[in-house]
Structures are given as structure tokens and as C-alpha cells.
Amino acid sequence: MRDVIASLGVGSPALWWSLLYFFSLLTGYYVLRPVRDAMGASADAQAIFPPALIAWAQGHGFSLGDFTLQVLFTGTFFAMVLAQPIYGALVSRFPRRVFLPGVYLFFIACLLFFYWAFARELPGRGALFFIWTAVFNLFAVTVFWSYMADVFDNEDAKKVYGYIGAGGTIGALTGPIITRLLAERVGVANLLLVSAAFLALCLVCILKLRPWAILRERRHGAASGEGAMGGSMLAGLALVWRDPLLRALAMLMFFGVGVGTLLYNEQAAIARHLAHDATRTTYYAGLDLGVNLLTIIVQVFLTRWLLHRYGVAPLLLIPAMAILIGFAVLSASPLPALIWVVQVMTRAGEFSLAKPARETLYTRVDRESRYKAKAVIDTVVYRGGDLTFVWLHKLLSGFGSNVVFLVGVGVAAGMALGAWRVVRAEKSLPDEVPRAAMAESRVA
Template structure:
């Protein structure tokens, strides 16, 4: 494995020297995930907090109490329900944006909006505004999905399918390095400078992303001209609901949607069970933030090893099939082990393995497929899958977890293993339809 890592690092350096767009894409994804992972432990700590006054506005707590439903018993279910409703509102707005404005306008608008709102959260956390935890949970969940979905759609404008198979593992590794750095920054600074100043750190990283978008645009234009593709510098047109219509009409998109939904399902069930354990064992917000940052570090370390040593080799030699199937099989094994021995440490271990396999193999493989389809598919349908359907799955399986948890952790993990089987079957459907796509022109 050491030799494989060394070879992977050498290949990465060679690829970066030979491909300027890869270099800028590498920096772009590094900064995007650095900015996100600086804040992710804050979100996790807020969601697992036992201090309801920090998380929710007093009026909301009082309303639930008056109706005989202590909000602390439904924290994650309430948060996921609200996030799904927010996604239902934002998806048509995003569809309108990408339909009416060219790439050079809507990409900076998306990231500029997120930078502005980070400055608003800086003021809220500095002032100790009640309910700031809930607002921040909503924001960062929306940010993660839309910002990353836009990134990968843009990458499919810049790179061909052959380039994607060669480069997406490396680009994913850049994000992993950023995701590795983010928790280090958080665990090092949060107890010294406070949570509010982390918002400014994240805003700085997103500003660099804007510069990378500007530098990458010429390569996207060049590829579209060379391969006679639709011009991304012109508005796409169409309806704001085209993404959902495409998913309903196209078999490949339907299978991709099902695979993502079931993948989100196993992740949500594991996440909620871990949050329940953390809430019982850890009461201090700073200590809880540090705990989640350590899990993120472990996930990102394993992801980086796989991306540098395995992802490019698998995608280049065997295509997307192994990378799509391995995560599902790994999750089935992990949940089966947890069903037999549901110990807290084992939950953290399976969490690390589950997320690492998705980030290092599953996600790059899915995004490679989008290089071979129309821009409407990736900017509209792909975004709809990664936002509305993703959060709909989050909401659904948050309640599934709530029901199964009444019967104990073992029931949760048995249910998770069944969902992982469905995820693997959906991956087989994706592979069957993917073979019908045209190759690069």
C-alpha cells in the first residue's frame, strides 16, 4: 500500500504539471471542502446539543412544549423536515437561475450568496442570537448540497469522459485534503477564537473558489467548441422543473436517483444513531465539536489513501462498475457487523468506512457518468437528485430511524443492511443504463 500511495502521488504531480485546468480544479475543490469542513463540526455539535436554547428560538420551544411534544425528543426529525421544505423552495429558484442566466453569471452568484450569508452568521454567533443553531444547520446543509452539486456539474463542462476517469480521483483527493484540513483548523481554533470567527475562515476559502471559477471558464468554452457541445456561455432555457421531469422520463436518471436515495438512507440511519449516542455521552458543545472533528479526520485520511492509490486505477481500467458496487457491499458488511455487535466504538468505525467508500469511489464514479450526458441532465436533473431527492431521503429515513430505534440499535442496523442491499441493486440498474450512453465525440 505504501508503494501504491507513492505511485499515486507521483502520478498526481505529473498530471498537475501537464494539465492547467486540473490544477485549478484541484485548488477549487480543496478550498470548497476546506471551507465546508471548517464548519461541519459546528453543525454536528449543534444538532447533538442538549442546550435547546442555543439550537432553537424560545418561541418554537414553547410551542412544542405547549402541545405536549418536547422538542429535544424530535430534534433531528424536525431539522430534516425543515431542510426538505427549504429544498422544495430553493430547487425551482435554482432551476430558474440556471435556465435564465449563462454559466459566467450563475456560478459566481451561487458562491457570492454563500459568502454573504456567512458574514450574517458571523454577526449572529457573535451576538449570541437565540436559535442560531437551527438557522446555521439549515444553511450549511443547503450549502453543502448546492455548492458541491454546482462544482461537479462545472467539472463535467471542463473535462471529457476520458479525462474524468483519469482526473476525478485526483480532484476528489484535493477535496479530501481540504476536508482533512478543515477539522484541524476547527479543533485548533474553536476553543481559542470561538465559533463566530470560523465563519470568516470559511468565507475566505469560498472567495478563492470564485477566483478558480474565473480561471476555469476558458477551458470549459474550449471543450464545448472542440466537441461541438452546447455553449455553456448561453442560458440553457427551459422550465424550472426540467430536472424533475428528466428524472421521471429517463431510466438512467431514475436509477441514479434511487441509488442516491438509498445511499442517503443508510448514511442518515447511521448518523442519527451516532448522534443519539453522542447526546447521551457528551454534553459540552466544544467537546462534542472536537469529537466530530476527529471522526471527520479519520474519514478523510482513509478517503485520501483510496483516492490516491485506487480510484484512478479502477476508473481508468475498469470503468465505473467497481467504484459503484464496492461502497454498497462495504455498507452491507458494516451494518451486518453492527447488527451483531452494536457497540459505540464500532458505530464510529463503520461511519468512517461508509463515508470514506462513498467519497473516494461512489461519488467520483457517478460524476464521471455526467460527462457523457447533456448539460440539462447534469445542471438540472443532477442538481435535483443531489438536493431535493437527497433531502427527501434524509427526511424519510430520519423518521424510519425514529421508528426502528424504538426497538433498539440492533433493529436500526438490520434495517440499514436491508437499505444497503437496495442501494446495490440500484447501482446495477445504473450500470445497465450507463452502457447505452454515447462515448466522447
Template sequence: MDPSSPATTRFGRLRAAMSESPPLLWSFVYFFCLLSGYYVLRPVREAMAASSDIEAVFPPALIAFFSNRGIALGEFTLQFIFSAVFLIMLVLQPVYGWLVSRFPRRVFLPVIYGFFIATLLAFYAMFDSGIAGRGLAFILWITVFNLFAVAVFWSFMADVFTNAEAKRYYGYIGAAGTIGAFLGPALTKALVVRVGIPNMMLVSAFLFSVCVMCIFRLRTWAVAREAERRQASGEIPMGGEVLAGLKLIVREPLLRWLAVMVVMGVGVGTLLYNEQNAIARTMFTSAEARADYFATLDLAVNSLTLVVQLLLTRVLLSRFGIAPALLIPGCAIIIGFSILSASPLPMMVAIVQVVTRASEFSLAKPARETIYTRVGREWRYKAGAAIDTVVYRGGDLSFVWLHKLLSAFGSNAVFGAGLLVASAMTFSAWRLLREEAKLPPERATQPGETHA
């Protein structure tokens, strides 16, 4: 291969980045294992959510409760799940706020992942024995895991890397996660039919254990960065109020627009997700077949995400800042929903779903996370987590019921509303950029942990 070829040059830049920033390798391994472990399980979640066997999803007592009141629970599967997830988030948010306020980073990060590993072992036993209602419990668990575990990861990365480093390295770190996300559904496709769903829980538990090892290794660099920038140490409990994250979102314009952008992005994804589930429910009859179908979609999403991360993300963030990375996805989604409004074909729904999720993972998410390198730890660990959990699931809850209403008028009505939501998401991204521009270029101190 020509040493000056683009592929070689990109590989050379990656090797140079590894040399100048040793924690980058451990961040790679951390995010790779985190998303790989999650994506091993994600097709299982989708298969259960789209299951036509209501007794595999809900406990018999819950089915009987709604049946006695004339409600067919199977017709409201997603609405019930999203409502339950939101209520769980409301309960867990103050618990999480208490944990990060009262304990240092070296304690609360391993505790969070240790809890998820322990519950995975419990799910292995539930699925292996075929306990009724296992589907609902697992769907709720993995949805909570995805939001908290990924939110904690990016908050931790903001402890390890400066803003300038984030713009150079977050694209690479995201690509490592995408490779893991690519491996996860590939493992599921290769193994789930042969070994069954319960054993996939053990695969994920092992991968999450590696994440805990990476946390302990990266903690050394986080401490060094904080000392170098004269910031409050993450090895000391940050204190503050349990609900400080939600209060910051209400008070700070930057966080408010970030929350609005996330909610609108959730709305776009939820409308697509519900349409996709309806398609899968009619096309496939078994949980394994649905798991295989959703694994194929995940592979397509992650393939496109990886290409964008390797070719565009680093260039856009390092040369032009976060503006293109936030606005390009919005424009792409507007185009996609415009097409769906006119022609809501199943294949087109799948294509727009792939493009929407890939642009979020490869561009919008890394761009948003670089903002947290320039603000205080309460903004990162409390407000950031609140946006990624309670606010995120509040958006989910709102739009899953909106989809139920709009679906009575057909797919065209769903995607017409989605076009308006996508436009609102793009507008909120523009307003977020105006607030982000008011932040100083780099954080040097941490006065009061309230602003950069």
C-alpha cells in the same frame, strides 16, 4: 527514494496529468478550498445538532409553540431539522432552476457562491452576539450549502473535462478535495476552543472567495471544450423549464436508478448519523467537546478517503470503468451493517461510519459524476442538482423518521433495517450500470439537450 517506487510513480503521473491538462490545477484549488471551507464548519453543525441545550438550537418562540402542544422539541431535534431542510429544498429547487435557465454560467455560478459568502458574514454576527435559535439557522444553511455548492462544482467539472479525462482526473480532483476536507476539521480542532465558533465563519468565507476566483479562471477552458466538442455554450442561458430536472428524473431510466441509488445511500448514512448523534449527546456535555469529537471522525473519514483516492480510484475508473467503484462501496456497507446488526457497539458504529462515508467520497461519488460528462447540460445542472438536493433530502427526511420509529426497538432493529437498505443500494447500482452501458462512449454533439 527509488525513482521507480510506487509513491514516486504516482507523483510522476500526477505531474504528467498537470502538464497535459492545465485546468486540473485550478480544479484542485477549487475543490480543495470548497471542502476545506465546508469542513471547517461541519463539526460546528454536528455540535449544534447534538446539543443538549435546546435554546441554543431553536428560537424561544418555536420551543414555546411545541411546548404548548405537549411536544418536547428537544426529543425531535433531528427530525425537525431534516423536515425543515426538505421543505427548504422544495422551495429552492425552482429558484435554482430559474437561475440556471435564465442566466449564463459566468453569472449563476458566482452568484450562488457570493450568496453563501454573504450569509456566512451574517452568521458571524449571530454567533458572536449569541442570538437564540442560531443553531437551527446555521444547520439549515450549511446543509443547503453543502448540497448545492458541491452539486454545482461537479456539474461545472463536466463542462471542463471529457469523459475520458474525467476517468483519469476525477480521482485526483477528489483527492484535492479530501486534502481540503482533512485540513478543515484540523483547523477547527486547532482553533475553535481558542478563537470561538464565530471566527470560524470568517475562515470559511475566505476559502469560498477563492472558489469564486477559480470559477472565473476555469471558465476559459470550459468554453474551449464546448467549442471543441461542438456543444451548446455554457455562456448562453440554457433555457428550458424551471422544473425540468425533476421531470427528467421521472422520464429517464438512468436518472431514476441514479436517484434510487442516492436515496438508498442517504438511508444508510442517515441511520448511522442518528446513532452517532445519540452517542455524542450522551458522551459529551459542551458544544466545543462535541465539535472536537466530530472533527476527529471527519479526520478519520478523510484520511481513509485520501488513501483510497490516491491508490485505487484512478486505476479503477480508467482501467475498469465505473462498475467496481459503484459496487465495492455497496458490498463494504452490507458487511458493515451485518456486523452492526449482531454487535452495535459505539466504537463499531464509528468504524462503519468512517468506512461508509469514505467509500462514498472516494469511489461512488466520482464514479457517478463521470456519467454526467456524457449527457446534456440540463441533465447535469438541472437533473443532477435535483438529485443532489430535493431527492437527497427527501431520502434524509424519510429515513430520519424511520430511525425514530426503529430506535424504539433498539439498535439491532436500526442496523437490521440498514442492512436491507444497503442491499437495495447495491441492487440499484447494478441497474444504473445497465442503463449507463446504453450511453455512447463519448459525447460529441448536444441534440436537444435531452440525451447523450
């Protein structure tokens, strides 16, 4: 790694602070993820939903326990739709030095609230925590990568994004280990304080990276992020609609989420047979460990080499084709062991190859696309895919796993088509966006 650090125009401290930032962010999230997944896999509506909602469902002749994931994913989507314009207003009206720390301070405050709610066993805390965790994950991670595109230019991103991703994967390995060790010893409420401490470390990294973001902008004559971006809070939606590359990225995201959601629901069906919440939490933590071990191997040994030598094409197309083949196999033989293998392959391919490839593209677009349009794709489109495919799975599950995965072949084909369209569209991007283009406002 020393030769990479030495060749960075922005200097080695930016790489190390970025590694620490992503490590801390994903450690904090993966401490929470097994707790969230265990709640989603629970068939006990009393442990998840508020009594009033349970009573309403019973009054209408159905049990919420039969629709746990569907209700939670629907709530998550609407929460994301409500949060998106708030985020858009924040990035439009405040400079980077204000809205970046503000996002993380808000999430820390939420964790302190949930600490109180879990310690006092507040009714309905499970559903609220599940939805909040999903919103937190997408917004916190998309803000991270938007900031990285401010700190690193395209050439530097090709060199370091694989290593930064590996730092995040180490965090994603550390988080489940913490949860496995502490979940049954200290309880869920105290795990939330651990996560809050890691988010506080993210704030330190944001402040430390600020000079490097300013240096990159000055070096390339780019518009400064030290001033408010301006524009409409809904400009991201218009950008995605108009821009061919952003449309292709949205398509790739939608169908990519689809294959993951179908697998997630099958996985949840298996986990329902585990007796206790703590047992399910341990099960999900073990799966996360397996995914992240494979991810870090690919990130360290393949991602940088492929990205630097061949560009984004193989990093987007290889995972898409592997998932297409995996779903075809599952449609013929949906064995639990094969579902586990395809789940690991799907998530590891996304984290180690597809995501670093997509994120390098945002170093070559203007700041409004980087912060606003990217947030729309990473949050609203993402959760829209969740909502669509969680209900599709509910419809198909009555016909058996073979039918679920046969339809999944078509979803995986849509993902492969989206990847191909991104590869075509990115060829028209410049290596660096000049000052005029960066400053130009594309307001809805």
C-alpha cells in the same frame, strides 16, 4: 501524477485550478461541519431553536430537545424543496459565467449574516445555521461537479477525478484541523469568516477555469455554456422521471443517504453524552479526520486505476456490498466500535469511490441533465432520503440498535440494487454527447 497531467488534452492548468477549487470548497465546508454536527447532537433546545418554537412545542405537550435531529432534517428538506426551483430558474435564465459566481457570492453573504448572528447570540441561530449549512453543502458541491463536467470530457475525467477528489479530501482534512485549533480559542463566529475566505478563493478558481470549459465545448462541438440554458426551472424533475439512468442514480442516492442517516443518528446518540458544545465539536472533527485519511489513501492509489481500467462498476458495487455486510454485522452486534468502523467505511467509500464514479457519468449527458437533473438528485432526492430515514430511525430506535441495523440491511440492499441498475443503464451512454444532443432542450 506528471504523466496524467501531460496526457490531458485540456492542459495541466485546468487540473491544478480544479484541485484548488475543490480543496478550498471542502476546507470552507469542513470548518463549518463540526459546528453544525455539534448543534445537531445537542439536547439543549434553548441553544438551537427560537423561543417561540420551543413555547409552541411545550404547549402541545412535547419537548423539542427530544426531536432535535428530526425537526432539523425536516426543516432542511423543506428548505431544499424551496431552493430547487430558484436554482433551476437561475441556471435556465443566466449563462454559466453569471450563475456560478452568483451561487458562491450568495453563500458568502449568508456566512457574513451568520457571523453577525453568532456574535450577537441571536435566538434560533443554531437551527437556521444547521439547515443553511446542509443546503449550502449540497448546492455548492453539485455546482462544482457540474462545472467539472463542463471542463473535462469523459476520458479526462477518468484520469483526473480521483486526483481532484483527493484535493477535496485534503481540504476536508484541513477544515477540521482549523476547527479543532480555533473553535475554543476564537469562538464559532470567527470560524465563519475563515470559511467565507475559502469560498472567495473558489470564485477565483471559477474564473480561471472558464477558458478550459469553453475549450472543451469547442473541441467536442458541444453546446456552449456561455449562453443561457433556457427551459423550465422544473425540467430536472421531469428528466429524472423519464431517463432510466437518472432514475437509477436517484434510487442509489436515496438508499445511500438512508444508510448514512441511520449511522449518523446512532453517532449523534453517542455524542449527546459529551458535556459541552466545544467538546462535541472536537469529537466530530476527530471523526472527520479519520474518514478523510482513509479516503485520500484510496483516492490516490486506487480510484484512478479502477476507473480507468474497469469503468464505474467496481467503484459503485464495492462500497454498496461493503455497507451491506457492515450493516449485517451491526444487526448482530451493534457495538460502538463497530458503528465507528462502518461509519468510516461508509463515508470513505462514498467519497473515494462511489462519488467519482457517479460524477464521470455526467460528462456523457446533455447540459440540462448535468445541471438541472443532477441538482434534483443531489439536493431534493438527497434531503428526501434524509427526511425519510431520520423519522424511520426515530420510530425504530425504541426497539433497540439491533432492530435499527436489521432494517438497515434492507436499506443497504436497496442501495446495492440502485448501484447495479446504474451500472446497467450507463452502458447505453455515448462516450461524448454530440452537438445536436447537447443542444436539444428536454423541457418539462
